[in-house]
Amino acid sequence: MFKFSLIVCVYLVALATFGKADNEQPVTSKDRFRLHSGDLMPYVGFGTFRIQGDAQIKEVLDHVLGSGYRLIDTAQVYGNEESIDKALKVLLPKHNLTRKDIFITTKLDSTYLGSDSVYNRIENSIRNLGSEYLDLLLIHSPGLSSRNSKSTPKNDSVLRDETWKVFVTAVKQGLVRNIGVSNYNVRHLTELLRNDHGIKPAVNQVEWHPNNHQADLLELCRKEGILLQAYFSLGGTGRKEVLLNRPEVVKIAEKLKKTPSQILLRWALQQKIGVIPKSLSEAHIRDNLSLDFTIPAEDMKTLSGFEQNRLGFSLDRYQ
Numbered sequence: 001m002f003k004f005s006l007i008v009c010v011y012l013v014a015l016a017t018f019g020k021a022d023n024e025q026p027v028t029s030k031d032r033f034r035l036h037s038g039d040l041m042p043y044v045g046f047g048t049f050r051i052q053g054d055a056q057i058k059e060v061l062d063h064v065l066g067s068g069y070r071l072i073d074t075a076q077v078y079g080n081e082e083s084i085d086k087a088l089k090v091l092l093p094k095h096n097l098t099r100k101d102i103f104i105t106t107k108l109d110s111t112y113l114g115s116d117s118v119y120n121r122i123e124n125s126i127r128n129l130g131s132e133y134l135d136l137l138l139i140h141s142p143g144l145s146s147r148n149s150k151s152t153p154k155n156d157s158v159l160r161d162e163t164w165k166v167f168v169t170a171v172k173q174g175l176v177r178n179i180g181v182s183n184y185n186v187r188h189l190t191e192l193l194r195n196d197h198g199i200k201p202a203v204n205q206v207e208w209h210p211n212n213h214q215a216d217l218l219e220l221c222r223k224e225g226i227l228l229q230a231y232f233s234l235g236g237t238g239r240k241e242v243l244l245n246r247p248e249v250v251k252i253a254e255k256l257k258k259t260p261s262q263i264l265l266r267w268a269l270q271q272k273i274g275v276i277p278k279s280l281s282e283a284h285i286r287d288n289l290s291l292d293f294t295i296p297a298e299d300m301k302t303l304s305g306f307e308q309n310r311l312g313f314s315l316d317r318y319q
């Protein structure tokens with residue numbers, strides 16, 4: 001009896017210890033998040049906004065794949081899907097990789113939200129990317145892009161729902177492996193979760209950095225097993241000095257012997273939030289994947305305590 005109790009005790013202690021360690025394991029730059037579909041998605045990826053033209057895309061992606069990134073984030077409106085395909089045709093063999101080794105995200109151009117062209121636009125992206133499937137397709141924003149906003153009497157909520165139905169069909173037909181959203185606030189996400197037509201969103205990609213983060217959105221994503229993926233982690237193209245030069249960020253970077261960009265990216269990753277930094281510089285591309293260190297709790301608190309000041313547009317403007 002004593003022997004049996006001892007075995008049970010050892011088993012329970014081991015379970016508690018390993019279970020806890022697993023939960024609390026810090027995320028590393030090589031870790032991947034398990035999506036609802038079972039697919040694994042890298043926490044750290046590379047953003048390609050405003051990287052255009054065959055030559056520039058090829059040069060940058062060469063550094064990206066060579067440094068070890070395996071996730072490429074694009075969008076129909078970035079106008080670079082075809083260049084990415086051309087580059088990968090040369091670069092995958094060069095880096096000893098196949099299509100299955102990389103994860104490609106693209107996003108539906110918001111001009112087409114809820115339109116009859118959603119399915120065609122998905123097929124078009126697949127063609128542009130020279131692939132048989134998309135790893136992840138996102139609704140780029142919860143409402144129409146402003147240039148087209150008066151062309152339909154339907155409200156944003158109906159347009160989102162009609163788009164999601166087509167996305168679900170695309171998954172069922174094998175065109176797309178995972179579907180998700182971008183720029184959704186708690187209200188948009190709750191609405192989708194109430195009526196997801198059989199497939200929950202896998203990812204919500206939103207502006208997220210020390211100057212803009214919302215606990216309720218993160219909590220909802222975690223509860224529903226949705227990966228929250230940050231954009232503008234470094235302040236965004238053109239406004240990077242806002243965060244990268246901020247004295248508190250620079251001070252923590254000096255203390256930990258890291259760069260300000262590594263502090264900003266690690267701040268997100270340490271909270272199990274995905275990041276997709278963009279850079280044209282080989283050195284920056286490499287630095288941005290070197291994130292396997294720990295920011296002490298007091299410094300995490302300092303970073304999370306910045307005044308809240310969104311850099312991009314407000315998500316609440318969409319009905």
Ligand SMILES: NC(=O)c1ccc[n+]([C@@H]2O[C@H](COP(=O)([O-])OP(=O)(O)OC[C@H]3O[C@@H](n4cnc5c(N)ncnc54)[C@H](OP(=O)(O)O)[C@@H]3O)[C@@H](O)[C@H]2O)c1
Nearest residue numbers: 047048049231232233234235236237261277278279280284
């Ligand atoms: N879903 C959406 O609505 C949405 C919106 C915006 C962006 N995104 C996605 O998120 C990605 C990231 O956002 P973003 O490209 O706007 O901005 P970001 O990654 O926050 O910042 C990019 C800027 O940071 C600089 N930078 C990068 N690494 C650096 C380093 N180590 N040290 C110093 N400066 C560094 C880059 O300049 P250098 O070239 O000089 O390194 C570039 O100017 C985009 O590329 C896109 O894929 C999605």
